[in-house]
Amino acid sequence: xxxxxxGSTGLRGQLPTLATREDLIWVMPAEVAMPRLSIPLVSxxxxxxxxxxxxxxxxxxDQREENNETVTLTLLTHDSFAISEGVxxxxxxxxxxxxxxxxxxxxGSLVAQTILSADNPVGDVVFGxxxxxxxxLLDQSILExxxxxxxxxxxxxxxxDSTYRLTPIDYGDVCVNYWIDALDGPPPRSLMxxxxxxxxxxxxxxxxxxxxxxxxFLLATIAGTPDWEHFWTQLKANDVAVTSSWESAYxxxxxxxxxxxxxxxxxxxxxxxELIYADPPVDEPPTGVLLDSCFRQIEFAGVLAGTAHTDEAxxxxxxxxxPTFQNEIPMNMFMYPVSQKAELxxxxxxxxxxxxxxxxxxxxxxxxxxxxxxxxxxxxxLG
Numbered sequence: 376x377x378x379x380x381x382g383s384t385g386l387r388g389q390l391p392t393l394a395t396r397e398d399l400i401w402v403m404p405a406e407v408a409m410p411r412l413s414i415p416l417v418s419x420x421x422x423x424x425x426x427x428x429x430x431x432x433x434x435x436x437d438q439r440e441e442n443n444e445t446v447t448l449t450l451l452t453h454d455s456f457a458i459s460e461g462v463x464x465x466x467x468x469x470x471x472x473x474x475x476x477x478x479x480x481x482x483g484s485l486v487a488q489t490i491l492s493a494d495n496p497v498g499d500v501v502f503g504x505x506x507x508x509x510x511x512l513l514d515q516s517i518l519e520x521x522x523x524x525x526x527x528x529x530x531x532x533x534x535x536d537s538t539y540r541l542t543p544i545d546y547g548d549v550c551v552n553y554w555i556d557a558l559d560g561p562p563p564r565s566l567m568x569x570x571x572x573x574x575x576x577x578x579x580x581x582x583x584x585x586x587x588x589x590x591x592f593l594l595a596t597i598a599g600t601p602d603w604e605h606f607w608t609q610l611k612a613n614d615v616a617v618t619s620s621w622e623s624a625y626x627x628x629x630x631x632x633x634x635x636x637x638x639x640x641x642x643x644x645x646x647x648x649e650l651i652y653a654d655p656p657v658d659e660p661p662t663g664v665l666l667d668s669c670f671r672q673i674e675f676a677g678v679l680a681g682t683a684h685t686d687e688a689x690x691x692x693x694x695x696x697x698p699t700f701q702n703e704i705p706m707n708m709f710m711y712p713v714s715q716k717a718e719l720x721x722x723x724x725x726x727x728x729x730x731x732x733x734x735x736x737x738x739x740x741x742x743x744x745x746x747x748x749x750x751x752x753x754x755x756x757l758g
Contacts, residue, residue, distance in 0.1 A: 451498030525696035549591035557637035
């Protein structure tokens with residue numbers, strides 16, 4: 376497959392020249408927040424050549440060029456960041472600012488690196504912090520407040536930080552997916568249906584200790600069932616399978632990879648990806664989504680305190696909410712843009728399945744109780 380502009384590690388959306396379903400492993404969000412088995416936690420760089428300016432017009436860029444005032448911004452992000460070639464060139468054309476992308480493994484590693492380098496930040500803007508980790512950054516003095524005017528185009532439900540240190544950029548839902556033709560009867564309609572005898576041995580999940588979707592599904596059960604501990608006790612008795620990663624679940628136990636289980640924890644965008652990568656082509660996705668199980672993940676960007684280029688960093692945050700960047704998100708990162716100015720590709724318009732009432736928890740509660748919840752889950756399910 377084509378490796379795209381970020382190399383061959385962790386691509387979530389650079390579409391290959393010849394798309395096959397094996398390529399899905401490269402384009403799904405997968406382990407955005409936990410270590411991946413197949414991706415070493417090393418940084419790689421993408422440098423997009425451009426000139427520099429302080430203003431938003433080309434004349435300002437020309438003036439800075441003449442004065443040899445070159446500013447390069449570093450965008451610190453996770454391994455699943457992917458955009459099409461030329462997108463940051465559009466930012467350069469508007470501002471003259473040069474952008475370098477530095478990836479830092481999964482989002483857990485991204486958060487850790489951002490905190491550990493707070494006294495000497497390695498970037499100017501951070502992107503990819505989600506609502507399951509955002510409180511950890513907000514508890515530190517490492518982000519500059521910035522209320523971009525582009526938030527006028529973003530629904531209030533995505534604005535979780537009243538201090539404007541983290542700006543919402545995209546979102547997606549982690550949900551139970553099912554292979555339609557592999558079910559013996561109707562699909563489940565609620566989380567509690569998963570513990571019923573007719574779905575015994577049907578579901579594979581990921582461990583919240585090692586997997587982002589695994590953690591999101593645990594949070595979904597905490598938010599969406601009357602007693603999450605009893606739910607997991609019942610699910611264990613119903614022969615749930617547990618893997619360490621999205622890849623091993625989706626392409627191991629789930630029928631998509633030749634396994635025997637017709638249900639898996641994945642993403643609301645997974646059916647769209649299955650449609651796009653189907654070989655031979657299909658008219659409808661072969662998978663469906665249990666909407667009652669969906670936990671919403673929102674990804675944010677923020678200006679890092681200590682940057683020497685505050686104004687330019689703010690301009691980059693503005694750009695991340697512009698239609699130019701927002702329109703890139705679905706087909707490159709298989710997430711959804713937050714801006715109401717963005718346009719979804721036809722495949723998403725026709726086949727995406729998003730619930731109007733996703734499950735969620737307060738980021739502060741997640742941060743305070745994550746360790747205890749995970750340890751209790753291990754006792755119930757793996758003990």
